[in-house]
Amino acid sequence: MIRISHLSKVYPGGVTALRDISLEVRPGEVISVIGPSGCGKSTLVRCIEGLEAPSAGTIETGSSRLGMVFQQFNVFPHLSVLDNVTLGPVKLRGIPREEAEQRGMELLRTVGLAEKARRMPDSLSGGQKQRVGIARCLSMDPDVLLFDEPTSALDQTMKTEVFGVISELAKQGMTMVIVTHELEFARKVSTRVLFMHDGEICEEGTPEQVFDHPQKTLTQIFIRNRRSLIFQVDSREYDLYKFNADIEWFCQRNHLGKKYFTLELITEELLTHFLPFSGPIHFRIYLNDEKKLAMEIEQESCSSPIVDSPEADEISLMILQGLCASIRERQEGASRFLDIVVNDVYNQD
Amino acid sequence: MGRRAFRLLGCLLLLLLVVSCASEKRREIRACSDLEHGNVGVLTGRSNDRAVRALFPDAELYYFEDLVSMCMSLQSGHIDAFACMETGVDGLLARNPGFRVLEGVPEILDTAAVAFREDNLLLAGQFNEFLRGILADGTMDAIRANWLAADAPGVHYHPHAKEGTPLSVGIEAGQTFFTVIREGEGAGLEPEMMLRFGDYLGRPVRFVEMTNPGMIPALFSGKVDALVSAIAPTRSRAGRVLFSTPYDISPVCLVVAGAAPPQVRKSAWSSLKENFHESLIADNRFELILEGLKNTLLITFLSVIFGFLLGCGLCWMKRRGPRWAEAFSHGYCEIVEGIPIVVLLLFMFYVVFATSPLTAIVVAVITYSLHFAAGAAECLERSIESVDKGQWEAGKALGFSRFGTFRYVIAPQAVRQFLPLFKGKAVGLIENTSIVGFIAIEDMTKVTDIIRSQTYDSLVPLVVVGVIYFLIARLISVGLDKLGDHLNFKVK
Numbered sequence: 084m085i086r087i088s089h090l091s092k093v094y095p096g097g098v099t100a101l102r103d104i105s106l107e108v109r110p111g112e113v114i115s116v117i118g119p120s121g122c123g124k125s126t127l128v129r130c131i132e133g134l135e136a137p138s139a140g141t142i143e144t145g146s147s148r149l150g151m152v153f154q155q156f157n158v159f160p161h162l163s164v165l166d167n168v169t170l171g172p173v174k175l176r177g178i179p180r181e182e183a184e185q186r187g188m189e190l191l192r193t194v195g196l197a198e199k200a201r202r203m204p205d206s207l208s209g210g211q212k213q214r215v216g217i218a219r220c221l222s223m224d225p226d227v228l229l230f231d232e233p234t235s236a237l238d239q240t241m242k243t244e245v246f247g248v249i250s251e252l253a254k255q256g257m258t259m260v261i262v263t264h265e266l267e268f269a270r271k272v273s274t275r276v277l278f279m280h281d282g283e284i285c286e287e288g289t290p291e292q293v294f295d296h297p298q299k300t301l302t303q304i305f306i307r308n309r310r311s312l313i314f315q316v317d318s319r320e321y322d323l324y325k326f327n328a329d330i331e332w333f334c335q336r337n338h339l340g341k342k343y344f345t346l347e348l349i350t351e352e353l354l355t356h357f358l359p360f361s362g363p364i365h366f367r368i369y370l371n372d373e374k375k376l377a378m379e380i381e382q383e384s385c386s387s388p389i390v391d392s393p394e395a396d397e398i399s400l401m402i403l404q405g406l407c408a409s410i411r412e413r414q415e416g417a418s419r420f421l422d423i424v425v426n427d428v429y430n431q432d
Numbered sequence: 433m434g435r436r437a438f439r440l441l442g443c444l445l446l447l448l449l450v451v452s453c454a455s456e457k458r459r460e461i462r463a464c465s466d467l468e469h470g471n472v473g474v475l476t477g478r479s480n481d482r483a484v485r486a487l488f489p490d491a492e493l494y495y496f497e498d499l500v501s502m503c504m505s506l507q508s509g510h511i512d513a514f515a516c517m518e519t520g521v522d523g524l525l526a527r528n529p530g531f532r533v534l535e536g537v538p539e540i541l542d543t544a545a546v547a548f549r550e551d552n553l554l555l556a557g558q559f560n561e562f563l564r565g566i567l568a569d570g571t572m573d574a575i576r577a578n579w580l581a582a583d584a585p586g587v588h589y590h591p592h593a594k595e596g597t598p599l600s601v602g603i604e605a606g607q608t609f610f611t612v613i614r615e616g617e618g619a620g621l622e623p624e625m626m627l628r629f630g631d632y633l634g635r636p637v638r639f640v641e642m643t644n645p646g647m648i649p650a651l652f653s654g655k656v657d658a659l660v661s662a663i664a665p666t667r668s669r670a671g672r673v674l675f676s677t678p679y680d681i682s683p684v685c686l687v688v689a690g691a692a693p694p695q696v697r698k699s700a701w702s703s704l705k706e707n708f709h710e711s712l713i714a715d716n717r718f719e720l721i722l723e724g725l726k727n728t729l730l731i732t733f734l735s736v737i738f739g740f741l742l743g744c745g746l747c748w749m750k751r752r753g754p755r756w757a758e759a760f761s762h763g764y765c766e767i768v769e770g771i772p773i774v775v776l777l778l779f780m781f782y783v784v785f786a787t788s789p790l791t792a793i794v795v796a797v798i799t800y801s802l803h804f805a806a807g808a809a810e811c812l813e814r815s816i817e818s819v820d821k822g823q824w825e826a827g828k829a830l831g832f833s834r835f836g837t838f839r840y841v842i843a844p845q846a847v848r849q850f851l852p853l854f855k856g857k858a859v860g861l862i863e864n865t866s867i868v869g870f871i872a873i874e875d876m877t878k879v880t881d882i883i884r885s886q887t888y889d890s891l892v893p894l895v896v897v898g899v900i901y902f903l904i905a906r907l908i909s910v911g912l913d914k915l916g917d918h919l920n921f922k923v924k
Contacts, residue, residue, distance in 0.1 A: 132829055133828070134825050134828065134829070148831075149829075150829065150830075151825075151829040153822060153825065153826065153829075155820075155822050157820070157822035157823060157825060157826035158826075159823065159826070159841055159845075160845065161844045161845050170830070170840060171830045171831060171832075174832075174836065174840055175830070175831050175832065175836070216826075219830065220829075220830075223830060223831055
């Protein structure tokens with residue numbers, strides 16, 4: 084359906100966004116493109132859509148029609164929801180207005196917005212706008228749908244709305260290329276996952292291959308980092324609110340619900356009563372192989388026990404032990420490590 | 433409600449200000465010595481400023497463009513006296529009962545001559561020949577009696593010559609005693625003299641009405657063959673134009689305002705009524721205003737339309753044109769917006785289109801269109817750029833061409849930003865057209881000058897024309913607002 088060969092893109096400023104990319108999109112495929120920010124994944128779909136001119140290489144789309152869904156929705160604010168989905172058919176394909184409106188209502192029904200047909204887009208939420216954007220694409224009967232980070236500008240509930248619509252389209256066999264940061268969603272919906280790094284396709288395969296058994300180091304680091312939270316504390320004057328906000332965001336992203344509360348208690352207890360601040364402290368919060376919430380803490384320039392120390396406050400120690408399923412301490416060079424598995428009892432929502 | 437009340441209050445205050453300013457306050461001048469440190473008015477372009485300077489070295493000189501403004505200023509006490517030629521002063525005194533000539537002024541002569549192009553020796557020679565004739569046979573005295581005496585009949589002279597190349601003569605209505613405008617035709621000593629000169633040559637005469645700054649350029653560029661406006665043949669001017677022998681030599685006299693005679697002091701209301709009648713009804717002067725209105729509207733609307741079309745072109749060049757076109761468009765807008773419109777207008781009329789057969793109105797429309805185009809381009813560009821870039825991409829992704837995207841997606845959104853900006857520019861244009869009198873177009877402002885020169889009353893014509901300008905501006909602005917409401921998003 085789409086055949087890309089040796090595609091390169093260099094922006095006028097000299098920034099190379101894509102290097103020699105070759106890719107084939109076959110009918111019925113749902114391809115997710117993942118990768119760190121600035122890896123060129125957005126540029127790739129923008130090139131396919133024709134919004135950016137390639138610097139080298141070719142993109143063959145044959146007779147297939149493409150539609151694109153944008154990160155910022157780009158719905159037409161001067162037209163009602165229904166007019167947004169009839170503008171293309173009426174003006175571009177000469178379909179009579181009545182027929183176009185009937186079809187438009189059907190499309191709005193499929194994205195769940197039929198009752199909002201007469202509303203202006205400015206009165207809709209972000210998730211609803213994005214669904215209008217999808218319906219507008221569908222109004223032109225595309226063969227391939229391209230999504231450029233369709234949920235990045237949305238909060239969790241709105242993301243879920245939009246994911247629902249995209250999953251439904253996937254079920255109906257729509258061919259799609261989705262640029263996204265949502266790994267869990269990509270795993271559920273895709274038939275193929277591309278991991279891009281620095282303008283190149285670094286690794287590709289089924290979701291299981293890429294997410295669970297990545298072959299390339301870059302992919303491994305990316306997947307692991309996406310699933311862990313890293314935070315560094317240098318002194319007692321650390322930014323508590325930033326740390327807590329990061330923890331909450333991490334939990335939200337990994338669908339861990341209210342578990343952030345337990346994590347916050349543990350980190351606060353450790354920072355207030357146990358860690359000696361003998362040097363920088365590195366926190367890594369992650370899901371271990373048994374899908375349990377775990378934490379690794381490295382205290383630099385420390386060789387004495389932290390939790391097992393005789394000076395430890397008894398009450399604090401009791402609280403900490405109650406919050407954690409296990410606490411293990413080890414020494415590596417000049418650093419003292421704590422390995423903690425969070426207690427499941429407190430992991431209930 | 434509150435806003436409406438405030439608006440009314442504002443209008444009332446403004447009116448009060450006008451009325452209070454129009455009330456009289458003046459200082460009595462009895463002898464020459466009273467003027468030593470006084471304020472003396474003179475006309476630009478005559479030589480009597482030098483006479484005044486010689487008589488009162490410490491006096492403050494005020495330069496006026498026309499006699500009417502000078503009379504008004506004397507009336508209101510802004511100046512203590514003004515200088516003019518003695519010829520015709522009787523007529524002026526008859527019309528302004530409070531005025532009198534100051535006695536005991538040392539005699540200094542002022543002269544008036546016709547100006548020709550430097551190389552037009554033939555015409556100047558013919559005129560001198562003709563002038564000698566009418567001075568000798570008493571015709572000139574008859575003309576003088578017809579126009580300048582206190583009870584001058586002011587009979588129009590009807591020329592015989594109808595065929596042949598017209599002789600175009602630049603005149604300034606109301607500037608001096610010598611030329612007035614009556615029923616739309618030039619009347620007065622100078623027009624009659626020139627009509628007779630036309631007969632003498634066997635050529636019809638075409639009068640071109642102009643204002644002082646435009647006269648000399650008009651002569652140079654060949655728009656007119658001769659200038660008659662009580663011009664004093666000074667030596668510095670003689671180097672550039674050719675002067676005839678003087679048709680009038682008379683002493684400079686100083687007019688001062690005495691106490692107004694009691695019978696003239698009517699109630700404010702009845703004098704306003706009389707002025708209203710004089711300014712608008714008598715001699716069908718409202719027709720003059722309508723004619724002026726027609727010209728003002730014609731220039732305004734044609735310039736808005738052509739200027740907008742040109743502006744679209746400029747905007748396209750800025751946004752999509754090749755490099756050179758973009759640079760041209762930017763440069764054009766900067767230059768045009770940086771030059772005062774009056775300079776641009778004079779430049780177009782007297783330099784660019786100096787020898788072209790285009791009428792002044794066409795030149796005005798061209799000039800205002802060129803000027804308005806720069807403003808319109810700026811409005812267009814700013815309103816298009818106010819629309820999010822993503823909208824262009826969305827249009828393209830849906831399958832629209834660039835023009836289709838513009839037509840169906842960008843333009844409907846940009847128009848909201850565009851209309852208020854455009855409104856300001858369009859209203860500014862109407863106001864700007866009030867200077868077309870500089871190139872001898874009788875627009876509303878110029879017509880006011882003419883009426884003022886005939887009636888010696890400024891208040892009524894200025895207020896009437898001011899109100900008309902205001903109404904046109906409101907009309908445009910309300911019209912564009914309505915259009916904007918019509919096109920506005922139907923927010924539900």
